[in-house]
Structure formats: structure tokens, C-alpha cells
Amino acid sequence: MLPSPHPFSRCTVATVRQIFHPDTGQRLADNQMVCHYPNHYELTRKDLMVKNIKRYIRDQVKEGNSVEGADCLPVTYLLPADYSLFVEEFRRSPNCMWIMKPANAAQGRGIFIINKLAQIKKWSSGRFAGRDQETYVVSRYIENPLLIGGKKFDLRIYVLITSFRPLRMYLGDGFARFCNANYSSDLADIDNMYIHLTNVSVQKHNEDYNDQHGGKWNIQNLRLYLESTRGLAATEKMFSDIDDLLVHSAKSVQNVIINDRHCFECYGYDLLLDDDLKPWLVEINASPSMNATSQGDREMKTKLMKDVFDIVLPDSVNVNDPDFKGATSTGPCRDTGDFVVLYDEAAEAERAARAEEMKQNAGRGRSARERPASSKLWK
Numbered sequence: 083m084l085p086s087p088h089p090f091s092r093c094t095v096a097t098v099r100q101i102f103h104p105d106t107g108q109r110l111a112d113n114q115m116v117c118h119y120p121n122h123y124e125l126t127r128k129d130l131m132v133k134n135i136k137r138y139i140r141d142q143v144k145e146g147n148s149v150e151g152a153d154c155l156p157v158t159y160l161l162p163a164d165y166s167l168f169v170e171e172f173r174r175s176p177n178c179m180w181i182m183k184p185a186n187a188a189q190g191r192g193i194f195i196i197n198k199l200a201q202i203k204k205w206s207s208g209r210f211a212g213r214d215q216e217t218y219v220v221s222r223y224i225e226n227p228l229l230i231g232g233k234k235f236d237l238r239i240y241v242l243i244t245s246f247r248p249l250r251m252y253l254g255d256g257f258a259r260f261c262n263a264n265y266s267s268d269l270a271d272i273d274n275m276y277i278h279l280t281n282v283s284v285q286k287h288n289e290d291y292n293d294q295h296g297g298k299w300n301i302q303n304l305r306l307y308l309e310s311t312r313g314l315a316a317t318e319k320m321f322s323d324i325d326d327l328l329v330h331s332a333k334s335v336q337n338v339i340i341n342d343r344h345c346f347e348c349y350g351y352d353l354l355l356d357d358d359l360k361p362w363l364v365e366i367n368a369s370p371s372m373n374a375t376s377q378g379d380r381e382m383k384t385k386l387m388k389d390v391f392d393i394v395l396p397d398s399v400n401v402n403d404p405d406f407k408g409a410t411s412t413g414p415c416r417d418t419g420d421f422v423v424l425y426d427e428a429a430e431a432e433r434a435a436r437a438e439e440m441k442q443n444a445g446r447g448r449s450a451r452e453r454p455a456s457s458k459l460w461k
């Protein structure tokens with residue numbers, strides 16, 4: 083058992099492996115919880131995320147289920163495993179840009195963009211010291227990102243999952259992170275990471291980086307901007323597509339993640355929007371940075387952590403109660419603080435059963451009412 087007087091032990095992605103490794107002989111007490119799932123990397127390593135989502139889509143199509151919203155990955159291959167497939171695809175559309183990313187790195191490290199096969203040598207000849215032939219993912223570069231003020235941006239969205247089976251998922255706050263330099267898909271700018279990579283860790287080295295606002299917009303501002311420039315319906319559809327994307331991504335690993343009842347995890351989703359307002363999934367972070375780049379950022383992240391604790395361990399729950407089986411499995415999910423319920427599988431199943439019953443009753447002359455579909459996001 084882990085020695086800790088408090089139900090929350092400090093737990094990084096590295097220590098979580100040790101905690102759940104059978105050889106360590108450590109066990110979590112009933113009243114201890116950790117902020118990662120043992121094999122979260124199935125979702126948070128770029129190569130595994132791609133594999134799981136591709137497999138999920140194949141399976142859903144085979145079973146005749148809707149995959150609307152699941153088609154969220156740019157065409158992507160794993161290197162070296164898919165090298166021949168990649169070359170084939172590359173030759174089919176020779177004028178496209180591709181982005182090469184190490185499967186297991188962060189903060190823009192080792193990323194480069196190519197538009198010629200010869201440029202892949204940066205990877206194959208091991209230009210990145212110590213990264214010789216390491217696994218890379220290569221994705222079609224989204225060449226038509228939505229621009230605001232001429233700048234590319236991505237979205238960081240926080241998603242809390244307190245159980246994978248049944249899926250219990252909450253949608254938290256988020257923000258847009260802007261590049262400092264104006265976007266250009268000109269090949270002369272292909273190596274200019276200030277144009278192409280939205281990571282704060284990259285942008286903060288640019289001389290134009292503004293540490294007052296940190297190059298960020300909160301998501302409500304983005305919504306208002308989109309409503310006024312693209313209209314209400316298009317904005318609502320985009321946010322609703324994001325909801326679908328998030329839920330499908332979690333479902334893709336539902337049967338893969340070790341669903342230990344001591345675990346919960348707050349993921350940092352990175353999404354790109356293209357000029358047609360289609361959201362693309364870039365990656366999912368298991369330990370999204372809680373460092374603040376501005377006062378507003380600090381307030382948002384402090385609130386985020388408080389909300390996570392309120393969901394995982396609400397005041398109504400006594401962890402020392404012998405009947406305590408993990409706060410995350412008690413009752414239906416509820417909106418809490420800035421988190422809204424994104425998907426509560428048990429409640430959805432109940433709702434579906436009720437709807438079915440009402441439909442049957444309606445067939446016998448009673449009225450049936452359906453819940454209108456709408457996005458959950460930041461209204």
C-alpha cells in the first residue's frame with residue numbers, strides 16, 4: 083500500500099507506472115486516487131493514439147455504426163513501420179506538405195515539415211542526436227488553417243475522464259494559442275516554426291511574444307469571434323463537431339485502457355481548425371502544463387484544478403467510509419464548476435432505453451419527446 087496520509091498522492095506519468103507495476107508490490111488503498119490511468123499512453127502517445135483511432139473507425143464501419151466526427155485525423159502514417167505506404171501516398175499528391183513528429187516527444191521538439199521525399203533524411207539519417215530512427219508520425223499538414231488576424235492558432239481543451247467503462251467524461255475550459263508570425267504556406271517559410279507551430283514553448287522564443295496575454299484567447303472570445311464572422315449555425319456546428327471528436331477519441335480506447343477505479347485523468351486535447359471550421363485532432367496530452375503564462379491563465383488553471391478535485395472527490399463523499407469504492411463511480415455525472423458533462427454512458431443508456439419505451443408507447447397513442455442535439459461548449 084502506498085504510504086500517504088492524504089487521498090491524493092503526487093503522481094506523474096513516470097511514477098504511475100511504478101505504482102501499477104506488479105513487481106513493486108505497491109497497492110493503492112481504497113481511499114487513494116491517482117491522476118493517471120496505468121496505460122494512458124494508449125491515448126496520449128501520438129503513434130498509439132493514431133493506431134487506436136484508425137482501428138476504432140474500421141470496427142465501427144464494419145459494425146455499421148455512425149463514425150460522424152470520428153474522422154478527425156489528418157492522413158497519418160507511422161515511421162518506419164508504414165514507410166512504403168507513406169511514400170505511395172506522398173507520390174499520389176506530390177505538392178503537399180507533411181509534418182514529421184517524434185511519437186513520444188513534446189514542446190515542438192524534433193518536429194519538421196517536408197514537401198519533398200529527400201527531406202525525410204532529417205529523420206532517417208538521425209539528424210536529431212540520440213533520436214536515430216526513433217518512431218515518428220508523419221501527417222498531412224493542414225495547409226488551410228483558420229486564421230485570425232492572419233495568424234495560425236490551435237485549441238487546448240481540457241477533458242476530464244473519471245471512468246472509461248462506463249465512459250464518464252467532462253468538458254472543461256480551453257483556450258486558443260496563437261503564432262506570433264503571420265501564416266504562410268509558402269515553401270520559402272517551410273522551416274519557420276514561428277509560423278507553423280503554435281506551441282507556447284516554441285512561440286515564447288519569438289521576439290514578438292507578448293507575455294501579458296501569452297498569445298492566448300479564451301474559448302468564449304473565440305466563440306464570439308466565430309459567431310460574428312461565420313454565423314451562429316456554423317459556429318454551433320463546429321463546437322458540436324468538437325464534442326463528437328472528443329467522445330469518439332475516448333471510445334477508441336474504451337476497451338484498451340486499464341479502468342482502475344483509483345484513477346482519473348485530466349487530458350489536454352490539442353485541436354486545429356481549418357478554414358472550413360473542421361476540427362482536427364493533433365494530439366492528447368496526459369500531463370497538460372499547469373504553468374501560467376499570464377494572470378488570466380493562472381486563474382483559469384487554478385479553477386480547473388479545483389473543479390477536477392470537486393468532481394473526483396465531492397464534499398458529499400467520505401473517502402474513509404468503508405463502502406467508498408472510488409468517488410468517480412457514484413451516481414450520474416453532474417456539471418461541476420466550469421466542467422460540463424460531455425458523456426455519461428450509463429445515463430445515455432438509460433435515456434436510450436426510456437426513449438425506446440416512449441417510442442413504443444407513442445405507437446400505442448402516447449407522445450414521444452426527443453432531446454434536441456446541441457453542443458455543450460462554452461455558451
Ligand SMILES: Nc1ncnc2c1ncn2[C@@H]1O[C@H](COP(=O)(O)OP(=O)(O)OP(=O)(O)O)[C@@H](O)[C@H]1O
Pocket residue numbers: 156181183187188189190191193221222223224225235236278279280281283352354364365367
Ligand atoms: N497535421 C498538422 N497540420 C498543421 N499543423 C500541425 C499538424 N500537426 C501539428 N501541427 C502544429 O504543430 C504543433 C506541434 O504539434 P504537436 O502538438 O503534435 O507536438 P508536440 O511537440 O507534442 O507539442 P506539445 O508540447 O503540445 O505536446 C501543433 O500545436 C500545431 O500547431
